[in-house]
Amino acid sequence: MMLVALLAIPLLGATLSWRAADRxxxxxxxxxxxxxxxxxxxxxxxxxxGEPLVAFDGFLRADALSAWMIALIxxxxxxxxxxxxxxxxxxxxxxxxxxxxxxxFTMLLAVSTDDVGLMWVAVEGTTLASxxxxxxxRTRASLEAAYKYLLICSIxxxxxxxxxxxxxxxxIQQFGDEVHALRWTTLVRLAPGLSxxxxxxxxxxxxxxxxxxxxxxxxxxxxxxxxxxxPAPVSALMSGVLLSVGVYAILRFKxxxxxxxxxxxxxxxxxxxxLLSVGVxxxxxxxSPNYKRMLAYSSxxxxxxxxxxxxxxxxxxxxxxxxxxxxxxxxxxIGFLLTGRIRAAYGSxxxxxxxxxxxxxxxxxxxxxxxxxxxxxxxxxxxFVSEVMIFxxxxxxxxxxVAGVALVLLVIAFAGLLRGVHAIVFGPSTGxxxxxxxxxxxxxxxxxxxxxLLLTGLTWPPGLGATLDRIVAIVVP
Amino acid sequence: xxxxxxxxxFLGLVVTLxxxxxxSWPARLRLFAAQSLLLAALGATVGVLAQRRGLLLVAVVxxxxxxxxxxxxxxxxxxxAPVRPIAPGxxxxxxxxxxxxxxxxxxxxxxxxxxxxELPTEGAIPLAFAMALIGLGLCVTGRDALGHILGFxxxxxxxxxxxxxxxYGLPGIVEAGVFLDVLVIVLIMEAVVVQVRHEHDSxxxxxxxxxxx
Numbered sequence: 001m002m003l004v005a006l007l008a009i010p011l012l013g014a015t016l017s018w019r020a021a022d023r024x025x026x027x028x029x030x031x032x033x034x035x036x037x038x039x040x041x042x043x044x045x046x047x048x049x050g051e052p053l054v055a056f057d058g059f060l061r062a063d064a065l066s067a068w069m070i071a072l073i074x075x076x077x078x079x080x081x082x083x084x085x086x087x088x089x090x091x092x093x094x095x096x097x098x099x100x101x102x103x104x105f106t107m108l109l110a111v112s113t114d115d116v117g118l119m120w121v122a123v124e125g126t127t128l129a130s131x132x133x134x135x136x137x138r139t140r141a142s143l144e145a146a147y148k149y150l151l152i153c154s155i156x157x158x159x160x161x162x163x164x165x166x167x168x169x170x171x172i173q174q175f176g177d178e179v180h181a182l183r184w185t186t187l188v189r190l191a192p193g194l195s196x197x198x199x200x201x202x203x204x205x206x207x208x209x210x211x212x213x214x215x216x217x218x219x220x221x222x223x224x225x226x227x228x229x230x231p232a233p234v235s236a237l238m239s240g241v242l243l244s245v246g247v248y249a250i251l252r253f254k255x256x257x258x259x260x261x262x263x264x265x266x267x268x269x270x271x272x273x274x275l276l277s278v279g280v281x282x283x284x285x286x287x288s289p290n291y292k293r294m295l296a297y298s299s300x301x302x303x304x305x306x307x308x309x310x311x312x313x314x315x316x317x318x319x320x321x322x323x324x325x326x327x328x329x330x331x332x333x334i335g336f337l338l339t340g341r342i343r344a345a346y347g348s349x350x351x352x353x354x355x356x357x358x359x360x361x362x363x364x365x366x367x368x369x370x371x372x373x374x375x376x377x378x379x380x381x382x383x384f385v386s387e388v389m390i391f392x393x394x395x396x397x398x399x400x401x402v403a404g405v406a407l408v409l410l411v412i413a414f415a416g417l418l419r420g421v422h423a424i425v426f427g428p429s430t431g432x433x434x435x436x437x438x439x440x441x442x443x444x445x446x447x448x449x450x451x452x453l454l455l456t457g458l459t460w461p462p463g464l465g466a467t468l469d470r471i472v473a474i475v476v477p
Numbered sequence: 478x479x480x481x482x483x484x485x486x487f488l489g490l491v492v493t494l495x496x497x498x499x500x501s502w503p504a505r506l507r508l509f510a511a512q513s514l515l516l517a518a519l520g521a522t523v524g525v526l527a528q529r530r531g532l533l534l535v536a537v538v539x540x541x542x543x544x545x546x547x548x549x550x551x552x553x554x555x556x557x558a559p560v561r562p563i564a565p566g567x568x569x570x571x572x573x574x575x576x577x578x579x580x581x582x583x584x585x586x587x588x589x590x591x592x593x594x595e596l597p598t599e600g601a602i603p604l605a606f607a608m609a610l611i612g613l614g615l616c617v618t619g620r621d622a623l624g625h626i627l628g629f630x631x632x633x634x635x636x637x638x639x640x641x642x643x644x645y646g647l648p649g650i651v652e653a654g655v656f657l658d659v660l661v662i663v664l665i666m667e668a669v670v671v672q673v674r675h676e677h678d679s680x681x682x683x684x685x686x687x688x689x690x
Binding site: 115117118120121124128131132135138140143146147150151154155158161162164165166168169170172173182195197198200201 | 594632648661672
């Protein structure tokens, strides 16, 4: 019931906002975002206290892994929603809010269903809901970004469909379609009896397909365009949680593949793609002239790290990867929301056009610097802890070469990102920004997100270990 | 069943190769509609012979959406397109040769699937996958938005054909999602193409080359 309510809130909000305008639209938007985050946290707490939530005869199902994603989507959506009114003050507010909440709805649906077919439909829905958001400013560049995004992700998701079909095929060949109805719970139970060759082929298609949505190299080419051209709240949602939803889809299939084909197969693919993603991001972080693109490539890097963690596996690697997903979601959405403010003040997203940010916009500049230091993985922020966990798992579980190469690439990426940040924050002043607001209320949501990042960075909150262990028990058989 | 499914899928592949070969947009559009009708026939045949009533409904929906609605939308998109001059020396021969190679590749990739089971329809599975691969090739090498959309749709048809042959129909919610998805993608593409044409006076994607680095 609670799960149905959680999904109904953004869907209802989206429907109501479509024709709304002005203050009514903003009020609806605020109410929907608030209720969504409350619902998300309620579901998360309930699931972690007891059994998975189930609705519609098991069609909708939220276990600990779903709950982790639901909490992240709720939090990042609320954070992004708090900034959204800045971007739509003038035009078509109702449309923007409607698509925004529809986008949130599709992501929530993707992580809270037991049916891998419906999960596929929902992930495809995320593309369709967000493509107009990417092109919301209707410039030439945003149009190009939206076109690339729609085309590449549609192809990717069609490949994921092929993978899903093959998984279903393997299931009904072995057990008949009365038993097997594309349910994840059934799939994991039956997995040891499935044909390993077919499941391997299916997993390749699934990784390529959902990996496109996750922004893994070499399927990442749509990502820098879409993330940099979308309005900042949309970039925050896309980079913060949409990419992780792609990883989630891959992660759902991993235990079944491990059981059917042995643990080495999925691991090899995840490690190779993870390493390649970190490498590609490291190269482009050095050359990108645009700070929103720079943040987009940093997302490719972090998704690569998450894949490495999942590939190393074990309790340490998997929980490190999950924690990294959460930390990255918080830090990257703060980062993108701040770039939105910077872009509005300076009128350009080029690094060269923004200099001396700390001088021109002291508060925004300081927050931006802090978010970037978090993203490069420095303490006291949570990303440091999760990166240590991931690399610790790599060395401890016998992959010193992969972990070593990744570490070198990480240092290159670190230097590349810091070089850009240095030019922005401390470089010679170039433009004259419009004055930043000194009100305290707009700062609150971001301050709360920073507090969460510090919380995972400085302490190990009570209950976190137990929560992560529950999820690890689901994905590592 | 083996004969019928092999024949229909083979005809689908022939139509795909014709799409690769033809240069004129209206002809390619007609070929796409024909391919969709073949797919519907395949669905209906498998539905009758394997006694899956659901597939008959799927066949009807394929005829309506892919045989009628989508070709109409595509015709509307293409009606304002400048006629693309066929550059001298750009022969279809090479592309047909590549398409032929893709058929072989499809057989190799689908080996695990065809060797795993004894299905009456298994012989046609690589043919359907070859359709998908050629569609993907058309999509990637397409020079304008129309080429991209058509390639994507052929790709999707191939995968859908494979799904019918391998599983005799997926659960209803997934089928519905697939149709809705294709329809919405085509409609969004139309909106995008309208805007591209408005901005650039042509739908050549060479104009979309600003975002780099």
